[in-house]
Amino acid sequence: MMGKGRLEAFSDGVIAIIITIMVLEMKAPHGADLASLQPLVPVFISYCLSFAYIGIYWNNHHHMLQTVHSVNGITLWANLHLLFWLSLIPFVTGWMGENHFSKWPVFLYGFVLLMNALAYSILSNVLIKHHGSKSELAQAVGKGNKGKLSVFIYVTAMLLALFNSWVSFGLYILVAIIWFLPDRRIEKKLVHEEAGQ
Amino acid sequence: MMGKGRLEAFSDGVIAIIITIMVLEMKAPHGADLASLQPLVPVFISYCLSFAYIGIYWNNHHHMLQTVHSVNGITLWANLHLLFWLSLIPFVTGWMGENHFSKWPVFLYGFVLLMNALAYSILSNVLIKHHGSKSELAQAVGKGNKGKLSVFIYVTAMLLALFNSWVSFGLYILVAIIWFLPDRRIEKKLVHEEAGQ
Amino acid sequence: MMGKGRLEAFSDGVIAIIITIMVLEMKAPHGADLASLQPLVPVFISYCLSFAYIGIYWNNHHHMLQTVHSVNGITLWANLHLLFWLSLIPFVTGWMGENHFSKWPVFLYGFVLLMNALAYSILSNVLIKHHGSKSELAQAVGKGNKGKLSVFIYVTAMLLALFNSWVSFGLYILVAIIWFLPDRRIEKKLVHEEAGQ
Amino acid sequence: MMGKGRLEAFSDGVIAIIITIMVLEMKAPHGADLASLQPLVPVFISYCLSFAYIGIYWNNHHHMLQTVHSVNGITLWANLHLLFWLSLIPFVTGWMGENHFSKWPVFLYGFVLLMNALAYSILSNVLIKHHGSKSELAQAVGKGNKGKLSVFIYVTAMLLALFNSWVSFGLYILVAIIWFLPDRRIEKKLVHEEAGQ
Numbered sequence: 001m002m003g004k005g006r007l008e009a010f011s012d013g014v015i016a017i018i019i020t021i022m023v024l025e026m027k028a029p030h031g032a033d034l035a036s037l038q039p040l041v042p043v044f045i046s047y048c049l050s051f052a053y054i055g056i057y058w059n060n061h062h063h064m065l066q067t068v069h070s071v072n073g074i075t076l077w078a079n080l081h082l083l084f085w086l087s088l089i090p091f092v093t094g095w096m097g098e099n100h101f102s103k104w105p106v107f108l109y110g111f112v113l114l115m116n117a118l119a120y121s122i123l124s125n126v127l128i129k130h131h132g133s134k135s136e137l138a139q140a141v142g143k144g145n146k147g148k149l150s151v152f153i154y155v156t157a158m159l160l161a162l163f164n165s166w167v168s169f170g171l172y173i174l175v176a177i178i179w180f181l182p183d184r185r186i187e188k189k190l191v192h193e194e195a196g197q
Numbered sequence: 198m199m200g201k202g203r204l205e206a207f208s209d210g211v212i213a214i215i216i217t218i219m220v221l222e223m224k225a226p227h228g229a230d231l232a233s234l235q236p237l238v239p240v241f242i243s244y245c246l247s248f249a250y251i252g253i254y255w256n257n258h259h260h261m262l263q264t265v266h267s268v269n270g271i272t273l274w275a276n277l278h279l280l281f282w283l284s285l286i287p288f289v290t291g292w293m294g295e296n297h298f299s300k301w302p303v304f305l306y307g308f309v310l311l312m313n314a315l316a317y318s319i320l321s322n323v324l325i326k327h328h329g330s331k332s333e334l335a336q337a338v339g340k341g342n343k344g345k346l347s348v349f350i351y352v353t354a355m356l357l358a359l360f361n362s363w364v365s366f367g368l369y370i371l372v373a374i375i376w377f378l379p380d381r382r383i384e385k386k387l388v389h390e391e392a393g394q
Numbered sequence: 395m396m397g398k399g400r401l402e403a404f405s406d407g408v409i410a411i412i413i414t415i416m417v418l419e420m421k422a423p424h425g426a427d428l429a430s431l432q433p434l435v436p437v438f439i440s441y442c443l444s445f446a447y448i449g450i451y452w453n454n455h456h457h458m459l460q461t462v463h464s465v466n467g468i469t470l471w472a473n474l475h476l477l478f479w480l481s482l483i484p485f486v487t488g489w490m491g492e493n494h495f496s497k498w499p500v501f502l503y504g505f506v507l508l509m510n511a512l513a514y515s516i517l518s519n520v521l522i523k524h525h526g527s528k529s530e531l532a533q534a535v536g537k538g539n540k541g542k543l544s545v546f547i548y549v550t551a552m553l554l555a556l557f558n559s560w561v562s563f564g565l566y567i568l569v570a571i572i573w574f575l576p577d578r579r580i581e582k583k584l585v586h587e588e589a590g591q
Numbered sequence: 592m593m594g595k596g597r598l599e600a601f602s603d604g605v606i607a608i609i610i611t612i613m614v615l616e617m618k619a620p621h622g623a624d625l626a627s628l629q630p631l632v633p634v635f636i637s638y639c640l641s642f643a644y645i646g647i648y649w650n651n652h653h654h655m656l657q658t659v660h661s662v663n664g665i666t667l668w669a670n671l672h673l674l675f676w677l678s679l680i681p682f683v684t685g686w687m688g689e690n691h692f693s694k695w696p697v698f699l700y701g702f703v704l705l706m707n708a709l710a711y712s713i714l715s716n717v718l719i720k721h722h723g724s725k726s727e728l729a730q731a732v733g734k735g736n737k738g739k740l741s742v743f744i745y746v747t748a749m750l751l752a753l754f755n756s757w758v759s760f761g762l763y764i765l766v767a768i769i770w771f772l773p774d775r776r777i778e779k780k781l782v783h784e785e786a787g788q
Binding site: 419474482489496499 | 610612615650
Binding site: 002006009010013014016017018021024025073076077080083084087088090091094095098099102103104105108 | 263
């Protein structure tokens, strides 16, 4: 069947661009003193969080595809679907930063994160279906509790955003921390396999 | 002769950038309420359609080059020609979105799609000529009815745009759906080959 | 020594971005009628010429590196030097397009093309020095008459730009046509080699 | 374990974008005479310096990963951390250029360079820890005096910026010159190894 090379290369390209164009939102201020940087502080904080999120997605994407040997047509589309939702992160990051974390931008930011989580989960399921439930990938991904927990926190954060958007923002940071480390399940699995050989 | 590696890598790079810079057209609004997102709705709809189209082109490009073993100088130029027309999609997407699908933007959008279809067809012919009419690629591509149908629909949609641009927009969506699935002709062919071995 | 893989990948990335961000200069007009596209005509013509030039550079870069087996530190810098001058093409393209091909923008456009030609020539010499004067590359590049001719035409065009910038623009198109085909010297050489084996 | 391929590809993508989007800061002026280019001179000088710096980072990154055979999860994050600080270079470049090298922009430019140096040093340590202190990489990197010297100069330049920002700017150029050549320690080491075999 199809190799995974170009899927990885194209995803790397798109994710590299997404993670980098966000910095274009931070327009160099006209003033030359430190005070003129102040309005950029919330924009910069948004940038940091989104940089971390996109980094996490690239990282997990990398780990997941490590265990994959071939792809099919449906995989390509599930992957494009994930890239679509990732591509909306710069927009919601800009909106949230410019409006100092007010409720609707924070709500929408959470919604886009939620859709990314679902898109990643769809991609993961498509890959497992393609490789079989006894594949290395399927056993490594396991029950996906981390994914389910994230979805739960995102929905909670979205609802809370309508009352206190700072709590929501804190919850987004919490999910980032949960995902911060690369998917240990897969890494462990790979190490075990190697040790068992 | 020349390997296809760099052709694929360069195309992946250009297509990845094209699909991502379109999102820069959606500028984060200054207001923080939901109403301030409203003017962006047509821009977002345009973005979705164009994202799907560029995804389709990447997908089909990927499938077509799967069966290709080497490239020559003419292939490089036919490929650049396709990339040129793809690179104009963000521009027409922005114009169409900003003007709420009024007639001339919708007409021009169709024209760019038409030129992309022709450029893809030229690339496909150049590759077939290079590999011979008995090659795996030539047999897989076959008569290319899907391509001919698209060209017919694009021209119809362009003409209709001058009277009712929403019908044209519907037709563009129709073509996207027709092409949505990766080129089954090639995939089937590959599976048969493998089964026959 | 060092493989050429990452040099090619990085160059592909930079060139892909350069060729694509030029399209951002063509800002979608606010009006929805055909007349509102008119101011963009010179911008579009500039875009086409620059797209062709960058395509030519990518093409020739591709052909030249085909015959190369390893790179050294100096090669990396000679390549970055070429990428630097290529990166200025979007700027001069935008300036020339916005000012309807008036003299100084056309002059500067020629200057950047000239520096690109020199940078390419330096890269080519560095590679030949690294591989030896009896290498496949050295014999294929040969006397480099096409390069010398281009430099001569660029200088002529720059001087003429101060009197009639349209003549200069015509000369830039002429050079593009001269370089349009990939470097036949190298391609022929490769074919001969293969035939001789 | 994990191959280094995608780490390199993703880094190449991000660095390629960073080095290229800086040119977007140089907006084509509306006037068509040479005088209208004058305000862009400091922007252009900033661009040149930052282009050199990012080129140096890509170069050294390339050299360092030459000697690396596999990566782990921590490497991915240390690499993303470096890419984060690199991604801020276009912003500080723009701010410094637009404000004609006044003190705070020059100070912040130095700070971002400093953080890049630290991030590169962290990545290098993580890689050495992963490969062992007797690895080819560890021996090649050695004491890292060049890195320590750069950090010292950056801190000095930042402090001096508050009094005379041109001296600081000169010091940044000095560091660029120090790093200009690719890491000879590693290159020499590789050559010795080869000769010793």
